[in-house]
Amino acid sequence: xxxxxxxxxxxLLAAAEDALRTRGPGELSLRELAREVGVSPAAPSRxxxxxxxxxxxxxxxxxxxxxxxxxxxLTGGSxxxxxxxxxxxxxxxxxxxxxxxxxxxxxxxxxxxxxxLIAATHRLMGLALGVIEDGQRRGEVRAGPALELAVPLxxxxxxxxxxxxxxxxxxxxAEDALRxxxxxxxxxYAP
Amino acid sequence: xxxxxxxxxxxLLAAAEDALRTRGPGELSLRELAREVGVSPAAPSRxxxxxxxxxxxxxxxxxxxxxxxxxxxLTGGSxxxxxxxxxxxxxxxxxxxxxxxxxxxxxxxxxxxxxxLIAATHRLMGLALGVIEDGQRRGEVRAGPALELAVPLxxxxxxxxxxxxxxxxxxxxAEDALRxxxxxxxxxYAP
DNA sequence: TCAAAATGTTGGCGTTGCATACATTGTTAT
DNA sequence: ATAACAATGTATGCAACGCCAACATTTTGA
Numbered sequence: 001x002x003x004x005x006x007x008x009x010x011x012l013l014a015a016a017e018d019a020l021r022t023r024g025p026g027e028l029s030l031r032e033l034a035r036e037v038g039v040s041p042a043a044p045s046r047x048x049x050x051x052x053x054x055x056x057x058x059x060x061x062x063x064x065x066x067x068x069x070x071x072x073x074l075t076g077g078s079x080x081x082x083x084x085x086x087x088x089x090x091x092x093x094x095x096x097x098x099x100x101x102x103x104x105x106x107x108x109x110x111x112x113x114x115x116x117l118i119a120a121t122h123r124l125m126g127l128a129l130g131v132i133e134d135g136q137r138r139g140e141v142r143a144g145p146a147l148e149l150a151v152p153l154x155x156x157x158x159x160x161x162x163x164x165x166x167x168x169x170x171x172x173x174a175e176d177a178l179r180x181x182x183x184x185x186x187x188x189y190a191p
Numbered sequence: 192x193x194x195x196x197x198x199x200x201x202x203l204l205a206a207a208e209d210a211l212r213t214r215g216p217g218e219l220s221l222r223e224l225a226r227e228v229g230v231s232p233a234a235p236s237r238x239x240x241x242x243x244x245x246x247x248x249x250x251x252x253x254x255x256x257x258x259x260x261x262x263x264x265l266t267g268g269s270x271x272x273x274x275x276x277x278x279x280x281x282x283x284x285x286x287x288x289x290x291x292x293x294x295x296x297x298x299x300x301x302x303x304x305x306x307x308l309i310a311a312t313h314r315l316m317g318l319a320l321g322v323i324e325d326g327q328r329r330g331e332v333r334a335g336p337a338l339e340l341a342v343p344l345x346x347x348x349x350x351x352x353x354x355x356x357x358x359x360x361x362x363x364x365a366e367d368a369l370r371x372x373x374x375x376x377x378x379x380y381a382p
Numbered sequence: 383t384c385a386a387a388a389t390g391t392t393g394g395c396g397t398t399g400c401a402t403a404c405a406t407t408g409t410t411a412t
Numbered sequence: 413a414t415a416a417c418a419a420t421g422t423a424t425g426c427a428a429c430g431c432c433a434a435c436a437t438t439t440t441g442a
Contacts, residue, residue, distance in 0.1 A: 003406050004420060024301060026217060031398065040422045042400085047420090051399065098300060106297060108357055109289060110215065144371070151354060151368040152375040158353050159346030166299055177342040180335070184343040188375040194437055195389060222429065231391045233431085238389090242430065 009047040011037045016058055020099045025106075030054070056114050059104045062097065063120035066104075069093050070127055079135035080186055086131060087157065087182055094161035101161065128153045135189065142191040149189070156185055200238040202228045207249055211290045216297075221245070247305050250295045253288065254311035257295075260284050261318055270326035271377055277322060278348065278373055285352035292352065319344045326380065333382040340380070347376055 005011065015033045030051050031041045048054035069092075073085035094101045107113050108121050129150040135141030141149070160181055164174055196202065206224045221242050222232045239245035260283075264276035285292045298304050299312050320341045326332030332340070351372055355365055 003422090004408085008420080029398065030400090041398095042402095042423080043421050045400075049400095102297060102300060105353070106293060109293060145367075148364070148368050148371040149375075151351070152347065152372045155347050155350030155354055155372060156343065157350065159348065159350030160342070162296070162349050162353075163342060163346055173339070176336075177339050180339040181343045181346060184340075184379040187381070188379040190378070194391090195439080199389080220429065221431095232429095233392080234390050236431075240431095 005037070005039055005043075008037065008039060008043060012044055012047060012054065013058060013061065016054060017061075017100065020058070020103065025055070025099055025103050028055075055103060056107065056117060058100070059107055059117055060120060062100045062104045063117075063124070065097075066090075066093055067123065067127070070124075074127060074131060079131070079138055079140035079189070082131050082134070083153075083185060083189075084182055086128075087160065087185070088178070090157050091161055091164055091178065094165045098165045101165065105158070125150065125154055128157065132189070139191065141189045152188060153185065156181065196228070196230055196234075199228065199230060199234060203235055203238060203245065204249060204252065207245060208252075208291065211249070211294065216246070216290055216294050219246075246294060247298065247308060249291070250298055250308055251311060253291045253295045254308075254315065256288075257281075257284055258314065258318070265318060265322060270322070270329055270331035270380070273322050273325070274344075274376060274380075275373055277319075278351065278376070279369070281348050282352055282355055282369065285356045289356045292356065296349075316341065316345055319348065323380070330382065332380045343379060344376065347372065 012033055015036045016028060019028050019033065019036075028051075030044050030048075034041050034044050044054070048057065069089050070086065073089045074082055077085075105121075107117060129146055132141055132150045132153065133146045136143065136146065160178070164178070203224055206227045207219060210219050210224065210227075219242075221235050221239075225232050225235055235245070239248065260280050261277065264280045265273055268276075296312075298308060320337055323332055323341045323344060324337045327334065327337060351369070355369070
């Protein structure tokens with residue numbers, strides 16, 4: 001039995017995300033994670049000074065994965081293509097990572113959140129902004145201040161993700177609702 | 192000093208909401224609430240069997256207040272008027288009750304949430320649905336299955352509230368973004 | 383009036399996050 | 413090579429928490 005774990009930090013993050021999926025956030029205990037990983041209760045503190053720090057790191061990982069997923073959706077094609085890909089991949093990510101997504105965005109209400117997290121949300125907003133600006137250059141999106149125009153898109157993304165992940169809609173209807181929402185968004189942005 | 196408090200339940204809820212405003216949710220402690228109200232640590236358990244039960248009750252109170260605020264927005268006037276009033280009053284409520292709103296909607300991801308809470312969210316969705324259906328009757332909203340059409344509205348509400356309450360936008364820009372989002376929504380629903 | 387229900391109190395149990403002090407292993411400079 | 417040092421993990425303890433069980437005090441109503 002090695003005294004040193006090898007890569008405790010990664011192991012903790014993995015265990016934490018697993019716990020996040022099965023149980024909710026909030027039911028997540030540092031001591032329990034330590035137990036699962038097979039390490040003493042105080043060991044995690046070497047890598048995460050506080051429980052919140054671990055959650056923040058987990059959220060950052062979530063942002064990285066999200067932007068990675070969203071990246072391909074934003075290259076090439078018409079505005080309609082990009083919008084379609086953006087919305088669909090966003091919704092997919094959220095439904096597949098409900099608790100993680102909730103963690104990422106519940107944290108941003110706290111002014112004491114680490115700057116990296118704030119930056120990550122801004123970067124995400126920047127993605128939406130880029131899609132709008134590109135659409136305007138193509139003449140497929142109405143003119144106007146792009147930053148204001150991007151707000152409804154961000155809102156639709158956030159809200160739609162929330163609605164579908166919640167599962168209030170039966171699965172069959174979900175696709176219809178998704179399609180309708182995309183069409184709705186396109187109408188809103190039409191020149 | 193009276194042995195019985197008189198209305199502990201209400202006092203606890205009030206203290207809880209206050210604590211929710213100042214500190215976040217999660218930093219909310221039953222024992223501390225009991226202390227603030229001037230009662231023994233185990234007293235709250237007579238009115239809320241568990242901490243979650245108290246939070247749920249608080250969330251229900253939030254739904255009641257929200258629907259009360261939204262009610263006036265939904266009577267009379269054109270579709271544009273109703274939509275405008277609905278979005279604005281929703282955003283106002285959320286910005287004035289950030290933590291409460293977060294509590295209300297974070298809870299709905301949990302399948303073990305009490306039925307009354309689930310019913311409350313459905314009732315809220317029903318409000319949006321009503322606005323759409325009325326708009327259709329007036330010929331001011333495009334034809335189509337109202338339930339699908341209502342999804343983008345609910346999404347915009349949820350997402351916009353999230354964006355503005357987070358405060359990412361400077362206050363001056365917030366009004367512009369709000370106006371733009373309302374116009375965007377009207378275009379999306381235009382026949 | 384007096385038994386039962388409602389409401390509070392006391393005390394205790396197990397768990398948690400965190401701080402402190404100590405132990406072991408890796409790394410690096412001499 | 414080895415001694416100093418940093419990194420990482422352990423042991424222990426503390427205060428607070430949620431919850432439970434047993435007991436006390438009121439209020440209610442038959």
